Amino acid sequence: MRCIIFNRVASFCRKVLNRDASDLDHEELALQVYQRQEHGISRKDISENALKVLYRLNKAGYDAYLVGGGVRDLLLDKQPKDFDIATNATPEEIKQLFRNCRLIGRRFRLAHILFGRDVIEVATFRGHHSDAKPSIKDKKNVSAQSQEGMLLRDNVYGSIEEDAERRDFTINALYYSIKDFTVADYVNGVEDLDNRIIRLIGDPETRYREDPVRMLRAVRFAAKLDMTIEPTTAGPIKPLSTLLQDIPAARLFEESLKLLQSGNGLDTYRLLREYNLFQQLFPLLAEHFTEDHSSQTEQMIEHILSATDKRIADGKRVNPAFMFAAMLWYPLVTRAEEVAFASGLAYYDAFMVAANDILDEQVKTIAIPRRFTTTIRDIWQQQTRFSRRSGKRAFKMMEHPKFRAAFDFLEMRANFESEDIAELAQWWDKFQHGDRNQRSKMVQQINEGGSGAPRRRRRRPQQRRKKPQAKSS
Numbered sequence: 001m002r003c004i005i006f007n008r009v010a011s012f013c014r015k016v017l018n019r020d021a022s023d024l025d026h027e028e029l030a031l032q033v034y035q036r037q038e039h040g041i042s043r044k045d046i047s048e049n050a051l052k053v054l055y056r057l058n059k060a061g062y063d064a065y066l067v068g069g070g071v072r073d074l075l076l077d078k079q080p081k082d083f084d085i086a087t088n089a090t091p092e093e094i095k096q097l098f099r100n101c102r103l104i105g106r107r108f109r110l111a112h113i114l115f116g117r118d119v120i121e122v123a124t125f126r127g128h129h130s131d132a133k134p135s136i137k138d139k140k141n142v143s144a145q146s147q148e149g150m151l152l153r154d155n156v157y158g159s160i161e162e163d164a165e166r167r168d169f170t171i172n173a174l175y176y177s178i179k180d181f182t183v184a185d186y187v188n189g190v191e192d193l194d195n196r197i198i199r200l201i202g203d204p205e206t207r208y209r210e211d212p213v214r215m216l217r218a219v220r221f222a223a224k225l226d227m228t229i230e231p232t233t234a235g236p237i238k239p240l241s242t243l244l245q246d247i248p249a250a251r252l253f254e255e256s257l258k259l260l261q262s263g264n265g266l267d268t269y270r271l272l273r274e275y276n277l278f279q280q281l282f283p284l285l286a287e288h289f290t291e292d293h294s295s296q297t298e299q300m301i302e303h304i305l306s307a308t309d310k311r312i313a314d315g316k317r318v319n320p321a322f323m324f325a326a327m328l329w330y331p332l333v334t335r336a337e338e339v340a341f342a343s344g345l346a347y348y349d350a351f352m353v354a355a356n357d358i359l360d361e362q363v364k365t366i367a368i369p370r371r372f373t374t375t376i377r378d379i380w381q382q383q384t385r386f387s388r389r390s391g392k393r394a395f396k397m398m399e400h401p402k403f404r405a406a407f408d409f410l411e412m413r414a415n416f417e418s419e420d421i422a423e424l425a426q427w428w429d430k431f432q433h434g435d436r437n438q439r440s441k442m443v444q445q446i447n448e449g450g451s452g453a454p455r456r457r458r459r460r461p462q463q464r465r466k467k468p469q470a471k472s473s
């Protein structure tokens with residue numbers, strides 16, 4: 001980066017020497033080209049598959065650039081998550097070049113080049129909508145906008161300059177050319193990268209209205225890259241935050257994982273909350289928010305996100321089901337109490353009704369796929385069974401496929417709930433690690449009503465003592 005700053009000064013001086021002073025204002029936002037020796041990106045930092053795609057497009061006579069997060073992260077000396085490619089070849093032309101190509105997306109038509117599990121995304125340069133000229137050859141070359149200004153389709157093709165202007169942030173609009181290994185910057189992205197600034201290209205309000213997910217992306221990059229959102233880019237976020245309600249829940253599920261399960265979940269959550277964005281994604285959790293972030297729900301969110309960040313930092317796998325189960329746990333406990341109170345159902349039945357209610361409501365904003373909601377329900381259901389350990393129950397419980405996750409969940413709850421839960425977690429910890437003999441003895445003690453076995457039903461968690469909130473339905 002230091003090398004870039006130096007070279008920027010050098011290139012600016014060259015421009016000053018070569019051009020009229022009157023050109024300078026305009027010059028600030030004109031194309032800046034960084035030579036190979038100026039930017040430090042080397043082909044060995046780029047994945048083999050991305051290079052293959054770049055070379056093949058180029059050989060067939062098309063322009064081909066690495067763009068987006070790949071270039072941004074390489075300039076920041078970070079390992080890119082994926083490599084995105086931009087070209088002047090249309091999706092159909094790309095498909096003709098690659099046998100392993102799938103065209104995807106209606107709203108935003110893209111080519112995916114598949115190399116086993118590695119997918120290289122290739123996008124055709126986007127153009128401006130006002131002068132949209134749909135080509136006869138490509139009937140999908142059209143745009144559409146909702147009454148609120150949201151782009152329903154963005155398939156107008158254009159030049160590289162136009163493509164740069166259609167991208168979200170200046171730091172995401174840098175183009176690495178495979179032809180001459182230069183980096184082209186049409187929007188002062190390198191300067192913003194140097195100054196660690198997240199700046200939307202164009203008029204922020206219009207750009208957020210076109211695609212409200214850009215608000216989430218601004219926060220995601222600020223947290224992930226430890227950058228500042230520039231004031232005119234940050235200003236409209238809170239007032240426009242409710243626009244996220246128009247985004248399909250399936251897209252918000254994908255985004256929520258990128259936000260919360262990419263290693264910076266805690267910082268991202270805090271920023272999202274500041275901008276009233278988290279509240280749009282998780283309205284059920286927002287009902288439990290307090291001024292001083294002290295409710296059990298808030299403590300649990302912070303706990304699970306910091307544990308998730310740590311697992312990712314340690315190279316361990318993370319399961320979205322566990323995270324969602326944890327975040328929604330106290331809203332569930334509160335809801336179960338309300339259902340039991342209103343319906344007179346036994347606690348276990350009320351709990352399961354509440355579990356379904358909570359998941360039904362959550363999937364309206366974030367479409368958590370069924371394979372995860374099944375696990376979430378399992379983890380929750382097991383919580384109601386941990387206290388029943390007599391006879392063969394404890395042995396049977398350990399055979400449940402989700403026992404490990406459910407036990408980890410119980411241990412986590414012990415951080416926020418009554419002593420009973422901590423004792424229960426300790427009992428199960430000992431039971432799991434004991435041999436057959438020790439386990440039988442532990443169960444025998446339970447059968448006799450002995451140590452570690454609360455005689456009456458498990459005490460209700462603390463939050464149940466709170467006055468129940470009015471039920472909406």
Ligand code: ATP
Nearest residue numbers: 068069070081082084166167168172173211213214
């Ligand atoms: P990541 O490290 O998460 O992959 P990224 O910037 O590469 O970050 P992608 O979602 O892979 O993000 O998108 C690739 C590029 O496509 C972005 O860098 C940006 O230039 C452009 N882009 C993505 N989403 C949008 C959007 N909603 N509006 C405008 N441009 C976008």
Ligand code: MG
Nearest residue numbers: 068069082084
């Ligand atoms: Mg990317």
